[in-house]
Amino acid sequence: MPAPKLFGYGGRIARIDLSKNQVRVEATPEKLAREWLGGRGFVAKILWDELEPGVDPLSAGNKVVIASGPMAGVFLPGSGKIEMGAKSPHTGLYGEGNMGGHLAGELKFAGYDAIIIEGSSPEPRYIFIDDDKIEIRDATRYWGKGAIETEKALKNDLGEDFKVACIGPAGENLCTYAVVSHDFGRQVGRTGVGTVLGSKKVKALVVRGSRGFELAEPEKALAKGKEMFEACFAKPGFEEWTPYGTAGVTDWINEIGAFPTRNFQTGFFESYKQINGPTLRERILILDKACTACPIPCGKYSKANYKGRTVYVEGPEYETIALMGGNLGLERIEDVAYVNYVADELGIDTISGGSVVAFTIECLEKGVLTPGEVGRELKWNDPDGVAWLLERIARREGIGELLAQGVQKAAAKIGKGAEKYAIHVKGLEVSGYESRYAPAMMLAYMTADIGAHHNRAWAITYDAAVGQDKIEGKAGKVIELQHVRPLFDALGLCRLQWVEIGFELSHYAEMFPLVTGWSYSWDDLLRISEKIWNLTRCFNKRERRDFGRAYDLPPVRWMEEPLPSGAGKGRYMKRENAEKMLDEYYNLRGWDSNGLPTPAKLKELGLDFVLEKLDLGA
Ligand code: SF4
Numbered sequence: 001m002p003a004p005k006l007f008g009y010g011g012r013i014a015r016i017d018l019s020k021n022q023v024r025v026e027a028t029p030e031k032l033a034r035e036w037l038g039g040r041g042f043v044a045k046i047l048w049d050e051l052e053p054g055v056d057p058l059s060a061g062n063k064v065v066i067a068s069g070p071m072a073g074v075f076l077p078g079s080g081k082i083e084m085g086a087k088s089p090h091t092g093l094y095g096e097g098n099m100g101g102h103l104a105g106e107l108k109f110a111g112y113d114a115i116i117i118e119g120s121s122p123e124p125r126y127i128f129i130d131d132d133k134i135e136i137r138d139a140t141r142y143w144g145k146g147a148i149e150t151e152k153a154l155k156n157d158l159g160e161d162f163k164v165a166c167i168g169p170a171g172e173n174l175c176t177y178a179v180v181s182h183d184f185g186r187q188v189g190r191t192g193v194g195t196v197l198g199s200k201k202v203k204a205l206v207v208r209g210s211r212g213f214e215l216a217e218p219e220k221a222l223a224k225g226k227e228m229f230e231a232c233f234a235k236p237g238f239e240e241w242t243p244y245g246t247a248g249v250t251d252w253i254n255e256i257g258a259f260p261t262r263n264f265q266t267g268f269f270e271s272y273k274q275i276n277g278p279t280l281r282e283r284i285l286i287l288d289k290a291c292t293a294c295p296i297p298c299g300k301y302s303k304a305n306y307k308g309r310t311v312y313v314e315g316p317e318y319e320t321i322a323l324m325g326g327n328l329g330l331e332r333i334e335d336v337a338y339v340n341y342v343a344d345e346l347g348i349d350t351i352s353g354g355s356v357v358a359f360t361i362e363c364l365e366k367g368v369l370t371p372g373e374v375g376r377e378l379k380w381n382d383p384d385g386v387a388w389l390l391e392r393i394a395r396r397e398g399i400g401e402l403l404a405q406g407v408q409k410a411a412a413k414i415g416k417g418a419e420k421y422a423i424h425v426k427g428l429e430v431s432g433y434e435s436r437y438a439p440a441m442m443l444a445y446m447t448a449d450i451g452a453h454h455n456r457a458w459a460i461t462y463d464a465a466v467g468q469d470k471i472e473g474k475a476g477k478v479i480e481l482q483h484v485r486p487l488f489d490a491l492g493l494c495r496l497q498w499v500e501i502g503f504e505l506s507h508y509a510e511m512f513p514l515v516t517g518w519s520y521s522w523d524d525l526l527r528i529s530e531k532i533w534n535l536t537r538c539f540n541k542r543e544r545r546d547f548g549r550a551y552d553l554p555p556v557r558w559m560e561e562p563l564p565s566g567a568g569k570g571r572y573m574k575r576e577n578a579e580k581m582l583d584e585y586y587n588l589r590g591w592d593s594n595g596l597p598t599p600a601k602l603k604e605l606g607l608d609f610v611l612e613k614l615d616l617g618a
Pocket residue numbers: 078079080100101289290291292294295296297298299494495496497
């Protein structure tokens with residue numbers, strides 16, 4: 001019997017087994033779509049179901065799940081997000097990230113909701129998808145090339161209309177925070193999905209699709225889509241935000257004392273005006289660049305001159321300005337763009353990469369490492385030194401072998417108190433918000449399932465709105481954001497229209513039934529998001545027997561060292577206060593005092609199946 005039509009979905013899942021050199025295409029199960037939506041929901045459920053507990057992230061047993069969502073590729077603002085996930089080789093926990101560009105829609109146009117990459121190949125391969133045709137092809141001639149260079153080469157060889165996602169040398173050499181790169185500057189970063197692809201010897205995925213997919217109510221959806229675009233253009237924030245994209249927050253983050261500076265030693269960078277949004281626009285911008293169907297192009301494609309060398313790069317966006325700008329003491333936007341380009345070509349995450357370099361410089365500054373051990377002297381505001389170290393990390397040469405594992409593992413091996421300079425939660429380097437004077441943001445980092453990443457809950461605006469000193473009452477807002485923001489990831493949507501220009505969530509709620517034909521309310525969708533959040537928490541417990549409260553503590557520096565300057569001067573988070581925030585958070589979530597979902601909570605969310613594989617106690 002043919003599978004029922006799934007409106008809003010490509011309708012198929014492709015399974016690529018590299019060990020067997022085999023491709024299998026399955027119908028997307030309606031139950032999976034109805035209960036987990038897509039994107040982040042598919043990644044979480046498939047990894048839970050299909051990975052052997054305790055699997056080595058770099059073994060053939062790990063899987064990469066690539067999934068779009070039901071709203072991806074639909075005519076509505078910001079419908080170009082795709083999720084990729086695997087057990088993280090960086091943290092050993094649940095790993096996942098998303099990116100914009102044009103892959104999500106293309107994959108659905110080819111008729112696929114997800115690609116599952118399993119096994120591993122002894123030789124370099126790329127995965128070729130052209131509607132129904134899927135092939136595992138030889139990638140020897142692309143292996144060793146930079147990520148941007150690879151994308152260009154594959155487009156030259158196959159045609160401009162193929163969408164390419166690929167890895168750079170960092171992924172090939174198993175640096176644990178390697179990204180998957182797409183559209184010359186969009187990346188799935190943070191947890192090392194690029195590394196897992198590298199371990200499977202997969203250099204790239206190329207996709208071209210022309211089949212399209214059906215919507216439940218196409219005429220109404222088209223009218224609603226038009227209304228949504230018009231509403232976006234009419235937002236007062238549209239004119240203010242669009243020229244600078246995310247780089248536009250640089251000044252405000254400095255003002256509130258939250259800009260990572262010289263390895264998070266403080267929260268205010270005195271040269272911020274030389275690396276902020278207006279400076280980027282004035283000095284290096286060539287054009288504004290957008291993902292599929294986006295009315296507010298945050299991509300700032302730039303051309304920068306560094307010591308006579310011209311580089312082209314998408315960005316720097318805010319996170320890179322923070323972690324590879326202020327956090328490395330770089331004082332010129334051209335220098336930030338240059339190191340951004342180096343990281344992008346090598347396929348290194350700019351947040352973790354910036355943090356690892358900053359950690360190294362501070363270790364040198366404090367005498368914990370010597371220039372002899374590192375291979376040279378490194379200073380703040382030293383773009384040549386940054387590029388030199390990133391190269392070594394990507395190739396795992398010299399000190400790069402140690403640093404390619406991230407700050408937590410590097411600090412543990414270095415000893416001598418280096419942990420104080422390792423700014424991370426759960427082994428994931430902190431993204432662009434120094435949070436000693438932003439407790440909600442700190443709690444968001446502490447409790448994010450993948451480690452300290454802002455995309456799960458950008459709570460810093462709430463800190464500013466209700467008081468940066470206030471600790472009580474922040475957990476509720478963090479939880480609310482942790483349900484709304486990841487829901488975008490499950491639907492295949494960009495959240496920046498909502499976050500940055502105040503686009504109303506009700507529009508998405510109204511569009512969802514027109515796309516899928518399912519009469520889910522926004523609250524129903526949020527309930528699914530909560531279910532995903534609880535499942536990934538359980539995934540972490542399944543992978544690490546000791547997982548629990550201790551994993552949720554902030555970086556040591558934030559609990560011990562008062563901020564020396566900026567708006568938050570003198571502030572830090574006493575451990576007892578961090579614990580208080582966790583108590584409030586766990587309580588509101590219905591988790592036990594060790595931060596684990598109770599069996600009753602799991603049953604309430606329809607996650608009974610988790611209890612079969614995980615002993616959480618009665
Ligand atoms: Fe892409 Fe930026 Fe637009 Fe979001 S706001 S869809 S990330 S261009």
